[in-house]
Amino acid sequence: MIPRAAKTQRRTRIQEEKEEKILEAALDVFSAYGFRGATIDQIAEAAGMSKPNLLYYFRTKEAIHRTLLDRMLFTWLEPLRAFDAAGNPESEIRSYIRRKLEMSRDFPRESRLFANEILQGAPHIEDELKGPLKELVDEKAQVIRAWIKAGKIAKCDPYHLIFSIWATTQHYADFDVQVQAVLGDKSGEGRFEDAARHLEELFLRGLKVEKPSL
Amino acid sequence: MIPRAAKTQRRTRIQEEKEEKILEAALDVFSAYGFRGATIDQIAEAAGMSKPNLLYYFRTKEAIHRTLLDRMLFTWLEPLRAFDAAGNPESEIRSYIRRKLEMSRDFPRESRLFANEILQGAPHIEDELKGPLKELVDEKAQVIRAWIKAGKIAKCDPYHLIFSIWATTQHYADFDVQVQAVLGDKSGEGRFEDAARHLEELFLRGLKVEKPSL
DNA sequence: TGATAAATTGACCGATTGGTAAAAGCTTAC
DNA sequence: GTAAGCTTTTACCAATCGGTCAATTTATCA
Numbered sequence: 001m002i003p004r005a006a007k008t009q010r011r012t013r014i015q016e017e018k019e020e021k022i023l024e025a026a027l028d029v030f031s032a033y034g035f036r037g038a039t040i041d042q043i044a045e046a047a048g049m050s051k052p053n054l055l056y057y058f059r060t061k062e063a064i065h066r067t068l069l070d071r072m073l074f075t076w077l078e079p080l081r082a083f084d085a086a087g088n089p090e091s092e093i094r095s096y097i098r099r100k101l102e103m104s105r106d107f108p109r110e111s112r113l114f115a116n117e118i119l120q121g122a123p124h125i126e127d128e129l130k131g132p133l134k135e136l137v138d139e140k141a142q143v144i145r146a147w148i149k150a151g152k153i154a155k156c157d158p159y160h161l162i163f164s165i166w167a168t169t170q171h172y173a174d175f176d177v178q179v180q181a182v183l184g185d186k187s188g189e190g191r192f193e194d195a196a197r198h199l200e201e202l203f204l205r206g207l208k209v210e211k212p213s214l
Numbered sequence: 215m216i217p218r219a220a221k222t223q224r225r226t227r228i229q230e231e232k233e234e235k236i237l238e239a240a241l242d243v244f245s246a247y248g249f250r251g252a253t254i255d256q257i258a259e260a261a262g263m264s265k266p267n268l269l270y271y272f273r274t275k276e277a278i279h280r281t282l283l284d285r286m287l288f289t290w291l292e293p294l295r296a297f298d299a300a301g302n303p304e305s306e307i308r309s310y311i312r313r314k315l316e317m318s319r320d321f322p323r324e325s326r327l328f329a330n331e332i333l334q335g336a337p338h339i340e341d342e343l344k345g346p347l348k349e350l351v352d353e354k355a356q357v358i359r360a361w362i363k364a365g366k367i368a369k370c371d372p373y374h375l376i377f378s379i380w381a382t383t384q385h386y387a388d389f390d391v392q393v394q395a396v397l398g399d400k401s402g403e404g405r406f407e408d409a410a411r412h413l414e415e416l417f418l419r420g421l422k423v424e425k426p427s428l
Numbered sequence: 429t430g431a432t433a434a435a436t437t438g439a440c441c442g443a444t445t446g447g448t449a450a451a452a453g454c455t456t457a458c
Numbered sequence: 459g460t461a462a463g464c465t466t467t468t469a470c471c472a473a474t475c476g477g478t479c480a481a482t483t484t485a486t487c488a
Binding site for chain 2: 032033034035036037038112115116118119120121122126129130133134137154156157159160161163164166167168170171172174175177178179181182183184194195197198199201202203205206207208
């Protein structure tokens, strides 16, 4: 009878399965229509259950949304967290770009969920942006700044550099329809590699110090 | 009595004014919530008129949305149209970036309207993307390819280069909340110039031929 | 097995959705 | 002024919204 936070504190197998199914369906709907555009009925149907049954596991529409966002935010920042100050600048930037691009390829719905949220003013995650996200970016910006001062990469604004990497990589998930429309349906397979090669070259050439070793 | 396409074929002064006011309000709402998330009541209130009055000028919610998209799509592509094959590659790319960035600064709502539409699968403008947009991009990609062949800029994929410019410039409109959260509310004025300088340097350095004039 | 708790459902709620009908108010040209 | 057409409003509609309730079915475990 007690849906969330059961007495035993341990979640049932059924609970686990159904909640997963709901979140899976909700990710489809929220990422496609945004928070306000999504409806509980739609999510319930996609999850293959009745609306009251869905609301037995998540008390409100917002609860589902929040759970999805929380989950996503953590993994979303993982590539940036992996950004290593001790590593080689070129390979660090290269692998960061690649990791972010892989996420766009493998988790496009998560990317769109996030994009929808930001686009609509980030009403549910403003604190996370101004807190944990900002702190992490500040930290990594310092790393980049150190590389610049050490003459390892060309001078540039670290924050805007990070923004550029975010923008270009996430573009392939968020604006996929447009990318496909422009490129035509040809080259469905090689598309990811083409984008990866292009971005790596663009950023690494753009950051190479003027006179490498002369 | 006949709202749209009046007998006289000429639109009244009042019609002109009210339609403009509706579109202005609708741009606010659609860009903030997406098509499904927006409501006619909300638009009507923002436009300072009753819902039936609004529906006297635009028969459906979709009609408003379509009008906004049609208007926007044309001006949105203007910078790319201005991309001149006869011009100097460096200055053409530089001014294209700047123009796109100016649009993000001056018309953020239009950018978000477009972003929302694409994010949600471009259900209303798929044809425009696969038609006019694709053709225009194909044309300009040829220009870039010619520049590459002539050795004027470094080798790169012209399509992905255009995507990168779109992504990075529109990022400042679409993800403004995130940008502000990360940068803090400091430097509100210089932000645009910082971004412009960063993007110009990134792309121009990234496209410079290896051995400029040796 | 039976009892107890968990899971599921149909019926329903008030509020809001996109949109309509019709009549009243307002402009404008003659 | 007045008649015709343009504009605006009040009242309303069926459908859908997020969510509740009580009752029923199903799983769990002693």
